Amino acid sequence: MESMLITRLSALSHTQRMAVFRLLMRRFPDALPAGEIADVLALKPSTASAYLATLTQVGLISQRREATWLRYTVNLDAAREIVGGLFQDCCQGRADLCPPSFYDLIGGISPAVDRKFNALFICTGNSARSIFAEAILRDLAPDRFDVYSAGTSPQPGLHPFALEMLVAKGHDVSTLRPKTLGEFQSPQAPRMDFIFTVCDRAANEECPTWPGQPVSAHWGMPDPAKFQGNVAERQLAFQQVYGAVHNRISAFASLPFHALDRVSLQKSVDEIGRKTSGQDH
Secondary structure, eight states, X not given: OHHHHHHHHHHHTSHHHHHHHHHHHHHTTOOEEHHHHHHHHTOOHXXXXXXXXXXXXXXXXXXXXXXXXXXXXXXXXXHHHHHHHIIIIISTTOGGGSSSOHHHHHTTSOSSOOXXXXXXXXESSSSSHHHHHHHHHHHHOTTTEEEEEEESSOOSSOOHHHHHHHHHXXXXXXXOOOOBGGGGSSTTSOOOSEEEEOSHHHHHSOOOOOTTOOEEEEXXXXXXXXXXXXXHHHHHHHHHHHHHHHHHHHHHHTSOGGXXXXXXXXXXXHHHHTOOOOOOO
């Protein structure tokens, strides 16, 4: 066990191999092709392949073949073993030696819910997908959530087709607007309990650690604004993405928050991220 811990830590001691691991952790549960990993991190294909081979060999990531592609994803069990090994071997099981303490981190979401949760949805432009999520959760569970959305590079306004879809579905759009991520990173901003990235580009970007260590997940969905076609085809693309968002938000709002500890809650939101159904609503 100790030798494997040292081997895995050695693999992560290389800056760019750590960057690969961190990217796959941010994109979990997605499985990414080597080419996309290389593009995001600006690596030569041969270099990315070498890093991926090393991380796969020590069990930190796993690969699966889809047609002619190899896709890579984080091995969460191995990541847990690293943290557990350091906790037991280096800290001697003393959580108070680890900043932040394990107790505070695991207890960040209390089963005894006596207040609203704060949830933030992030995408790049904050003009469609994250706006859909904000509007849908706000309407589905207004008594349990204060909901926000933001963009890493927000657009000047909502996408016209997104606005049209929200109005058609009966959502109040009067307060919806693209917002910069910085609005939620100041000391005066609400402290988030949940943070979701809903586009791959936003998840690829390194973000500062959020205060309070909120439960986070990646629910990547295609950008309907990039769809090419006539007006009816583009409207259909927005409708399909709205449906996919609605399905995930409905599943999230239905979770028994009062009965779940943080670990169970994290597993639940990760599982929702694996669902890709985009049926109409």
